[in-house]
Amino acid sequence: MLTSFFKHKLMPAITFHNIEDVLPVTNALQEGGLDVMEITFRTGIAAKAIELVRKNFPEMIVGAGTLLNSEQLAIAVQAGASFGVAPGLNEKVIGTAAEKNFPFIPGIITASELEKALTLGCRLVKIFPCNLSGGIGLIRALQSPYAHTGIQFIPMGGINLSNLHEYTALNIVLAAGGSWIASEELIGQKGFDIITENVRCSIAITR
Template structure:
């Protein structure tokens, strides 16, 4: 499977997780992120506008590395691919979804929260996983402990759920973290308000923070 998009995501270090209210916001949102030096977004299938928003970004803003989030079904995999998504993530592990993503050539990170989840995902060939809900599930210490028996497999993780500007350093200081995902950069209310300057500022600050943490 082509993992280049996740390699790029790891280099960037932070992935905005976005529940977009309307596809009409797709281009200005992409522009705000790009202006902030953050050329990546995970548009989640939590809204009906997701597929169209992804398609618009894919067509008009190719410089933005765009992924699909909350990919919960085989149909969602097909929708993500058709919309031009370059990677996908899910909050949990579903072997049928993993298989569908693999068959479609869509780099995919299933969600895990327990050692059993990790065992199931690794058995399906997954080496990058989403840790969700990251803070509610125990935070960095929990992930460090449950992943320890599997580290010889070269696993890495993207934690989301409760990750913020204030605690992202706790995650990015761990070598097992590829990138962090968070909603604070572009919340639905900010998008609906057209607060593009605010989104750009938060994107820029997040990028600067990653650079500070990683040195």
């Protein structure tokens, strides 16, 4: 199921501080041609933001990001999120996601964490913080011994328009994620047209 969400190989991570920004940002993403987004649980309005998107843009696939515990995951499921994402590997959260049949992407950064993810049944993992930990070189190093397992990666951290192609050109990378499409600064400035253009540029790069 998860692999079908990322046809453009992109997963924008959106952090909302004001509820009035939710619909304009979602519209800007959609206008650019994107139908998937991750709303991070870094602010108290994340669940409400997911509910708003699901109600007003039912065709948008909404993930819940920065899920650090089982309680947050349960809230995300209740809000209508289609999948969850975490920066790290938490066995309890992975177990809760499995119990709820909720598609979940844990975060890893080492070979040992990757092997643990595989043991727990995860075949799609977020690599974070990717660019600070070796970037494209790290992915290539992990790809050699683990590609045969069917694992796929979503690198996040330090990815932008200038290096996006390096990541998405690798077959083991299902999608690249980050805030460059709709940063907190852009949202604060109401730069919705720029967000739309960032989506279009990103899609052009990943084709």
